[in-house]
Amino acid sequence: MLKDTTIAFIGSGTMGEAMVKGLLENHLVNPDHIIASGPREERAEELTKTYKIRATTDNREAAKGADDLVLSVKPQVLPSVLEELQGVVSKEALVLSIVAGAKIARIRGALGTEFVVRSMPNIPAQIMEALVDAGVHLGFSRRVAHQLVLKTMQGAVGIAAHTMKHPVELRNDVTSPGGTSAAALYELEQGGLRTVIAKAVWAAYERSKALGDAKL
Numbered sequence: 001m002l003k004d005t006t007i008a009f010i011g012s013g014t015m016g017e018a019m020v021k022g023l024l025e026n027h028l029v030n031p032d033h034i035i036a037s038g039p040r041e042e043r044a045e046e047l048t049k050t051y052k053i054r055a056t057t058d059n060r061e062a063a064k065g066a067d068d069l070v071l072s073v074k075p076q077v078l079p080s081v082l083e084e085l086q087g088v089v090s091k092e093a094l095v096l097s098i099v100a101g102a103k104i105a106r107i108r109g110a111l112g113t114e115f116v117v118r119s120m121p122n123i124p125a126q127i128m129e130a131l132v133d134a135g136v137h138l139g140f141s142r143r144v145a146h147q148l149v150l151k152t153m154q155g156a157v158g159i160a161a162h163t164m165k166h167p168v169e170l171r172n173d174v175t176s177p178g179g180t181s182a183a184a185l186y187e188l189e190q191g192g193l194r195t196v197i198a199k200a201v202w203a204a205y206e207r208s209k210a211l212g213d214a215k216l
Contacts, residue, residue: 002029008066010059010081011073012038012047014173015098018159019070020051037062063088071097071107074176078102082110089113100180128153 135145
């Protein structure tokens with residue numbers, strides 16, 4: 001369905017690149033139908049070389065004529081980006097926003113298109129049951145929350161296995177200063193999650209050893 005679709009990524013950071021890579025690896029769209037924009041010329045050259053896509057530092061150029069538009073910029077720069085894109089995005093274009101905290105109504109009003117959806121990809125490292133409960137608390141049904149958690153965990157494991165990056169690198173890739181991930185990580189550190197998990201692993205090891213010794 002996406003073969004003849006032109007997709008513009010406004011924001012070519014870690015998340016934008018991950019989505020581009022997924023589209024190409026699954027053969028959902030041809031490289032020449034993807035265009036990505038970002039503020040750095042060297043980043044544009046890197047993406048062009050790696051993925052054979054079109055890349056630019058001009059957001060308006062990237063958005064012009066796109067069938068689908070992905071907003072993957074930092075929340076703090078979204079206001080200026082939306083202002084820059086006014087009058088350029090097609091009224092028929094589908095806009096996907098992965099910008100934390102950006103409301104659909106705000107994007108619709110700025111870009112003049114009704115077709116706006118939101119998504120929040122991430123690389124989590126939390127315990128599955130707690131994430132499901134948090135989703136329910138936020139208003140999702142338990143079934144939907146469970147599905148979201150499973151898919152998110154699968155994505156996290158897949159990225160870790162595919163890139164072979166150290167977990168610290170993966171965390172840093174998605175932790176913007178003052179962003180949602182930074183806020184969540186601060187609370188996890190305050191709650192001692194790292195210590196609790198380490199103690200749980202050690203307790204399981206000690207119990208396993210004790211059970212083994214008892215059978216001798």
